[in-house]
Structure formats: C-alpha cells, structure tokens
Amino acid sequence: MIKLTSEELKYMGLFERITGAAAKDCVIDDVSQSLVTFVVDRDKISEAIGKRGSKIKLLGKMLGKDVEVVAFSEDQVEMVKNALAPAKVQEVQIVEKNGKTIAIVYIDLENRNKAVGKGGRRIRNAKKIVRRHCGIEDIVISHEKLQGLEEAATR
16 A cells, blocks of 8 residues: 655645646655656546646646656556656566565666656656555666676676
8 A cells, every 4th residue: 555645645636636637646756855756547648748748837837846747557567667757768677686576677878867867866756656556676777788687686
C-alpha cells in the first residue's frame, strides 16, 4: 500500500481538478522540492497533459514547481522506462541481488542527462515510483550495455 504525505494528497486533488484525470500516485523530489511527478493510467496521459502541455504548465505555475506525468504500467520494464521518460531507454534488465530487485538500465550517453534530470531529481522520483508500484529497490544506469549489466548484477 502506498503511503502519501498530506502535501502529496493535496497536490493530487489539485491535479485532478485542473486536468480532469485521476492520479494513481504523486511523488515530490525529497532533495530539491522542485519537481512533482504524477502517475496516471496510460489512457489518461493526453487528458492530463492538455493541448501543448497547457494543463501541466498551469499546474506547475500554481504549485511553483516543475510537473511531470508518468504513464502507469503493470509491466516492470515498461514502468521503469516510463518513469525515466523523456530519456530513450535502450534496455532494462530486472535482476535479484541479495534479496533485492534492481533495474539495470542501459541508456546512451546522450540520454543519460535526461534520465537523471537536473540535480538528479528525475532519477530520485523514478526510483520512488518503481519502488512503490513494482517493488524495485534501485535503478542502476549504465551507458556500457554488457559491461554495465554484468557489473551491476555482481554488486
């Protein structure tokens, strides 16, 4: 069960009023407090974002924060990819290590900064989202496909 803070609940209510789409989850970056990520059903993404991002821009202004919307998926690999968007993820491998589930993600160098986000805020929110919805404890990003997958699996 997902536990939300009062601030996250407040933001979810505002999100639903502004966008007309129901949010499954809301994650606020712990460090910078400058990014709020909402998780919605895939078929509600367009409704949530609005024409040319109009609804998200309005919500961002109202909150005084950057706002992102992530499409929910039951599939672990797809959920990891969605949480790291707009970065183009080449491959995701889900591994078990020391009783923990880890997602090892291959992203080329050009997309690495998009996946991490300003000051690491996107990757922090992505980790929270996949922990809550998929039981994945960590996301490891590698730009060297085979080497990264093998090294991360042996950590």
